[in-house]
Amino acid sequence: MAIIIQPWRIPEEGMEIEGEEPADVLALEPDGLIQADGPLIYHLRLQYVMNELIVTGEVQARVVFSCSRCAEPVVQDVSDPAFMATRTVANLHDTVDLTDEVRESIILAFPGYPLCRTDCRGLCPRCGVNLNVERCGCRPSAKENWTALSGLDKIEV
Numbered sequence: 001m002a003i004i005i006q007p008w009r010i011p012e013e014g015m016e017i018e019g020e021e022p023a024d025v026l027a028l029e030p031d032g033l034i035q036a037d038g039p040l041i042y043h044l045r046l047q048y049v050m051n052e053l054i055v056t057g058e059v060q061a062r063v064v065f066s067c068s069r070c071a072e073p074v075v076q077d078v079s080d081p082a083f084m085a086t087r088t089v090a091n092l093h094d095t096v097d098l099t100d101e102v103r104e105s106i107i108l109a110f111p112g113y114p115l116c117r118t119d120c121r122g123l124c125p126r127c128g129v130n131l132n133v134e135r136c137g138c139r140p141s142a143k144e145n146w147t148a149l150s151g152l153d154k155i156e157v
């Protein structure tokens with residue numbers, strides 16, 4: 001599974017290709033917190049000029065993250081609308097494998113702090129219930145209130 005370009009097939013005026021690859025080109029860890037939920041889709045414009053392959057376009061994948069606050073799955077379409085890669089091709093009949101570049105651009109587009117919704121309440125730090133779906137009887141103890149307040153003080157300083 002790879003995105004292979006054959007420079008000798010690119011006409012002088014360039015060409016566009018689109019297609020999809022199985023998500024395993026992303027090489028995500030099979031048991032990791034981040035999983036693909038569908039193929040990797042690409043729509044690329046290819047140009048081959050003076051031994052230089054220039055590829056621009058868009059790459060996209062649907063990915064399941066784990067919410068940073070409540071750990072519920074979050075499905076997001078991750079895309080790089082400004083994908084670009086260039087390669088020098090010494091021999092016109094060398095194929096070019098773009099899989100690494102495409103994988104990197106998708107991974108760089110992953111959200112750093114995925115949330116199931118912007119106002120996700122997260123999990124109760126005491127009993128662990130998901131506060132988006134139920135309320136628990138826990139009240140922060142006096143000591144925790146105090147810690148929270150001193151934490152705020154620190155942020156303000």
Ligand SMILES: [Zn+2]
Nearest residue numbers: 067070116120
């Ligand atoms: Zn959440």
Ligand SMILES: [Zn+2]
Nearest residue numbers: 124127136138
């Ligand atoms: Zn609780």
